[in-house]
Amino acid sequence: MKGASGRTGRPKHAPRRARFAQRRADEHGSPITFGEPGRSPKSRKEPVHVPHVVIVGGGFGGLYAAKALRNAPVRITLLDRKNHHLFQPLLYQVATAGLNPAEIAAPIRRVLRDQRNVQVLLAEVTGIDPDERTISSTAGTFGYDFLILATGASHSYFGHDDWEALAPGLKSLEDALEIRRRVLLAFEKAECCAPTPEERAAWLTFVIVGGGPTGVELAGTLAEVAHHTVANDFRVIDPTAARIVLLEGIDRVLPTYSELLSARAKRQLERLGVEVRTNAKVTGIDPEGVSIGEERLAAKTVLWAAGVRASPLGQWLGAPLDRAGRVKVTPDLSVPGHPEVFVIGDLAFLEQDGRPVPGLAPAAIQEARHTARNILRTMKGEPRRPFRYVDKGSLATIGRNAAVADLGRVELSGFVAWVAWILIHVFFLIGFRNRFLVLFEWAFSYLTYERAARLITGAPPSKVVLPEPASRR
Ligand SMILES: Cc1cc2nc3c(=O)[nH]c(=O)nc-3n(C[C@H](O)[C@H](O)[C@H](O)COP(=O)(O)OP(=O)(O)OC[C@H]3O[C@@H](n4cnc5c(N)ncnc54)[C@H](O)[C@@H]3O)c2cc1C
Numbered sequence: 001m002k003g004a005s006g007r008t009g010r011p012k013h014a015p016r017r018a019r020f021a022q023r024r025a026d027e028h029g030s031p032i033t034f035g036e037p038g039r040s041p042k043s044r045k046e047p048v049h050v051p052h053v054v055i056v057g058g059g060f061g062g063l064y065a066a067k068a069l070r071n072a073p074v075r076i077t078l079l080d081r082k083n084h085h086l087f088q089p090l091l092y093q094v095a096t097a098g099l100n101p102a103e104i105a106a107p108i109r110r111v112l113r114d115q116r117n118v119q120v121l122l123a124e125v126t127g128i129d130p131d132e133r134t135i136s137s138t139a140g141t142f143g144y145d146f147l148i149l150a151t152g153a154s155h156s157y158f159g160h161d162d163w164e165a166l167a168p169g170l171k172s173l174e175d176a177l178e179i180r181r182r183v184l185l186a187f188e189k190a191e192c193c194a195p196t197p198e199e200r201a202a203w204l205t206f207v208i209v210g211g212g213p214t215g216v217e218l219a220g221t222l223a224e225v226a227h228h229t230v231a232n233d234f235r236v237i238d239p240t241a242a243r244i245v246l247l248e249g250i251d252r253v254l255p256t257y258s259e260l261l262s263a264r265a266k267r268q269l270e271r272l273g274v275e276v277r278t279n280a281k282v283t284g285i286d287p288e289g290v291s292i293g294e295e296r297l298a299a300k301t302v303l304w305a306a307g308v309r310a311s312p313l314g315q316w317l318g319a320p321l322d323r324a325g326r327v328k329v330t331p332d333l334s335v336p337g338h339p340e341v342f343v344i345g346d347l348a349f350l351e352q353d354g355r356p357v358p359g360l361a362p363a364a365i366q367e368a369r370h371t372a373r374n375i376l377r378t379m380k381g382e383p384r385r386p387f388r389y390v391d392k393g394s395l396a397t398i399g400r401n402a403a404v405a406d407l408g409r410v411e412l413s414g415f416v417a418w419v420a421w422i423l424i425h426v427f428f429l430i431g432f433r434n435r436f437l438v439l440f441e442w443a444f445s446y447l448t449y450e451r452a453a454r455l456i457t458g459a460p461p462s463k464v465v466l467p468e469p470a471s472r473r
Helices: 016-027 060-068 088-095 173-193 197-203 213-229 259-271 312-317 361-379 415-428 432-448
Strands: 052-056 075-080 084-086 105-107 118-122 125-129 134-137 140-143 146-149 153-155 205-209 243-247 274-277 284-286 289-292 295-298 301-304 308-310 338-343 394-399 402-407 410-413
Touching (some): 052 140, 060 075, 060 146, 060 361, 088 173, 088 213, 088 415, 125 312, 146 312, 146 361, 173 213, 173 301, 197 205, 205 213, 205 289, 213 243, 213 259, 259 274, 259 402, 259 410, 312 338, 394 415, 402 415, 410 415, 415 432
Parallel strands (some): 052 075, 052 146, 075 118, 205 301, 243 274
Antiparallel strands (some): 125 134, 134 140, 289 295, 394 402
């Protein structure tokens, strides 16, 4: 099969019958075998087939899978619709003007430039035909011997997709910059263009929906921005009067942590000046605020940090999905009926000891490395091994000197957890330059409360409302 670019997964000269026999063997569950490594084409008088591994997604799953195959006798094509790998755990720092986009992202092409067996393509995958073993993309159609799908997840608005424009979520750099724009603009509008105290209060009320780690991070940091960073920068408004309201539908924030850590997180948030409202289910969002049942909360800025929906690519496999659209994979992380297709990271659903493997970066990285090992085992004719997630603990930051850490037997909160959070996040950032810059920005911000990236960008100039000349004295 040829694509727009004329690329195909297998060499054109590969014997058709051999490929057919291979496919039949795969369909019947036999191990997939390839040309024996070590024997040259000359000695066997037939071309050695170099298996083609197509990886979709250059996030934690896709990037680490490609890296784990760096010494493997395979040819890899990695496709991503973005040209950069994004360190999502620090997105909230871009959204709250603490870091610049380039400090938490790196071009995938640069990260993999020394790995000779991989080609990186900027392309969006638009279809998968698992029976034909092809994927279609904006860069053409590709055949594959092994496919690794790692396209992650995005927000779910629980059937209210119309809320998306009113309450942006945080998943990409574009989302983070839009949130930054709305937050900084809200202070400007309150200063220049809010004639009544009610309107000023609405501009200075920031509602975050969802009390998971992202909601908690956003709320804590926004409180710091309002109560310290911009506290002395305005003449009409008092930014320290801003309300930061965190709404959570169930009875505690950080529900994946223990009840003790949830309670401590709530206390730390309140100390930072966040109003934490639990058992508060949002029933409506409009440009003027949110409804919680009968109650009305006037707020011009609403941010969404609840609900996850898996990337739509899983639907094209014809495999069973869970309620969030994640692919229910077999224990070796392949798709039922298609041992050559692996799904990893946030797109995969696998239960371990009665609980789903969490949608976290370490899980995606471990799955990526495990899949690379299973591909090599398959190529050698060895049986695959089931995946087992090793939980090394989880951390959530809340704000300055405030975090919680669940390290299995040890639970930490406050300053020690916060330092642990900083060290781990800096360690996992891609590239020395980014690590250095982020540490520098944080140290500067810690000492001064200043945030380096307080720029309002992205809004059409006509939409930035300036004060009427008459209102100036
Ligand atoms: C705001 C936020 C904070 C987080 N904080 C933490 C944290 O503190 N700790 C932690 O462990 N985890 C955290 N996570 C979760 C963690 O980031 C994810 O678990 C991890 O990124 C999953 O990796 P992945 O490879 O499955 O998907 P992703 O990293 O999301 O990568 C998916 C990639 O696929 C690409 N893609 C998608 N669709 C297509 C397509 N059709 N064609 C081509 N390319 C496509 C995307 O561009 C993207 O590069 C956070 C997530 C978010 C959103």
